[in-house]
Amino acid sequence: MDGQRIALVTGASRGIGAQTARILAARGDHVVLNYREKQRRAQQLADDIGAAGGSASIAGADLSDEAAARSLVDDVVRRFGKLDVLVLNASGGLEQGAPADYAMAINRDAQLRLVRFALPHLRSGARIVFVTSHQAHFHGRKPVPEAYEPIAASKRAGEDALRALVPEFSSRGIGFTVVSGDMIDGTIIVRLLRRRDPDAVAARAEHGPLPTVEEFATAVADATEAAAEPGHTVYIGGTDYLIRH
Numbered sequence: 001m002d003g004q005r006i007a008l009v010t011g012a013s014r015g016i017g018a019q020t021a022r023i024l025a026a027r028g029d030h031v032v033l034n035y036r037e038k039q040r041r042a043q044q045l046a047d048d049i050g051a052a053g054g055s056a057s058i059a060g061a062d063l064s065d066e067a068a069a070r071s072l073v074d075d076v077v078r079r080f081g082k083l084d085v086l087v088l089n090a091s092g093g094l095e096q097g098a099p100a101d102y103a104m105a106i107n108r109d110a111q112l113r114l115v116r117f118a119l120p121h122l123r124s125g126a127r128i129v130f131v132t133s134h135q136a137h138f139h140g141r142k143p144v145p146e147a148y149e150p151i152a153a154s155k156r157a158g159e160d161a162l163r164a165l166v167p168e169f170s171s172r173g174i175g176f177t178v179v180s181g182d183m184i185d186g187t188i189i190v191r192l193l194r195r196r197d198p199d200a201v202a203a204r205a206e207h208g209p210l211p212t213v214e215e216f217a218t219a220v221a222d223a224t225e226a227a228a229e230p231g232h233t234v235y236i237g238g239t240d241y242l243i244r245h
Contacts, residue, residue, distance in 0.1 A: 006076065007031050069117060077121045
């Protein structure tokens with residue numbers, strides 16, 4: 001695997017993470033599929049990638065658990081000798097019965113901690129991609145559906161915490177890109193939000209078709225390769241967000 005990139009994709013058992021993994025594997029990367037609970041689903045995805053001629057393995061870890069996150073990174077490096085790409089896709093906050101501080105714990109604290117664990121193993125030329133939403137990226141500047149507020153605030157806090165590391169990324173030669181999207185049709189977040197606040201989803205659709213999982217995942221995969229200044233943001237959909245008022 002010396003010439004093959006090792007790409008760790010968090011939250012990769014479904015949705016954007018799974019599709020990003022498929023695209024990266026099709027382009028020649030070995031993809032490590034991180035999942036929290038859905039081992040069978042992750043293994044099926046790895047098998048599907050293998051059947052399509054790609055290369056993938058699975059790695060279970062609850063990223064909100066510090067020891068599990070550290071073991072995740074250590075195990076990837078032990079098994080493959082390196083880590084070239086880290087796609088920070090996992091997020092949460094709309095789960096039923098989740099503690100009040102869970103959104104911040106997973107969307108800020110866990111993201112920053114995982115990057116800290118990965119940094120010693122990321123060599124010059126490695127890439128980190130943070131996956132977020134327009135509702136989070138523009139938090140404080142644009143309206144946010146009430147049901148999504150905890151996620152928006154915590155993912156914005158996570159993005160800010162990672163952007164504070166840009167000087168360190170730059171000094172190490174590590175790329176860092178944020179990929180922000182409008183509500184993505186077909187994702188679990190949009191399905192959950194549609195149940196809680198269907199008007200919010202309908203309001204976004206008034207601005208045009210919502211981006212698909214395929215479109216957004218392609219942008220995430222592209223961000224692991226494209227040359228860009230550290231901290232560059234790629235926007236997918238939601239052109240009304242980009243209009244300055």
